[in-house]
Amino acid sequence: MNNIAEQLSLAYHKIDENCQLLSRQTDTVQLIAVSKTKPLADIRCAFAAGHRHFAENYPQELAEKARDATDLAGLIWHFIGPLQSNKTKLVAEHAHWVHSIDRIKIAQRLSEQRPEQMPALNVLIQINISDEGSKSGIAPATMLQLAEQIAALPQLCLKGLMAIPAPGKPEIExxxxxxxxxxxSASLQQHYPSATELSMGMSDDWPLALRYGATMIRLGTAIFGARDYKKE
Known part of the structure; x- marks a missing residue:
């Protein structure tokens, strides 16, 4: 358990070092601990160490953990996985952020199903920046069209973009x-000045993502250790 706190501390330190090298303020970068498949006990350990932002990939797992962690005041849930229309209600009711909006139907359902007493749901548009057929996300050319549609929805707040570049590529790519x-991101902000978030960078490539303006870095294995995907 203590290892999670140590890994968090190490991650914070490395982010701070990289920000200094890039002349960036550390508070412009949010570390998001990807807790998918991990037990709530691990999240509680990270929370006790002062961490507040956690990400899940599966709607049911997000909902179950959120219900069981209502005593953790200030915990912020990010949903980062692909989302089907029959699962939007779980996310609308429990997430604070959704990083993976890739079609207007999903955005509309999230807006309709967001409880009125809750603040607007913060959302990011997922871009398929490497044009991978197996990966979610929209083509860059359609970004502004989807952004305009999302901005018109009453229970959503457009906050920026997310991407997962193809892994294992040469550094130049x-x-x-x-x-x-x-x-x-710069183009989007010209139309929507408050859409400043850029969610990109994971355990293997986050320093490079930081160099190109990432404001949200998603780390899972680096914080919680290897995952047991048999639990999925």
């Missing part, structure tokens, strides 16, 4: 993907 996302 990774750089190109992150640079393209940085340019898209």
């Amino acid at each position: 990774q750089q190109q993907a992150f640079a393209a996302m940085q340019a898209l």
Whole structure:
């Protein structure tokens, strides 16, 4: 258990070091601990160490953990996985952020199913920046069209973009993907100045993502250790 606190501390330290090298303020970067498949006990350990932002990939797992963690005041849930229309209600009722909006139908359902007493749901548009057929996300050319549709929905707040560049590519291709996302983010902010978040970078590539303007970094294995995917 203590190892989680140590890993969090190490991650914070590395982010701070990289921010200093890039002349960025550390508070412009949010570390999001990806807790999918991990027990609530691990989340409680990270919470006790001062961490507040956690991410889940599966609607049912998010809902179950959120219901069981209502005593953890200030905990913020991020949903980062692909979302089907028959699962939107679980996410609308329990998440604070959704990173993976890739079609208007999902956005509409989230807005309709968001409880009125809750604040607007913060959402990011997922871009398929590497044009992978197996990956969720929209083509960059359709970003502004979807952004306009989302901005009109009453219970959603458009906050920025998310991407998962293709893994295992040469660094020059990774750089190109992150640079393209940085340019898209700048373009989006010209139309929606408050859409400043750029969620990209994971355990293997986050320092490079940070160089290209990432504001949200998603770390799972680096915080909680290897996952047992048999539990999925």
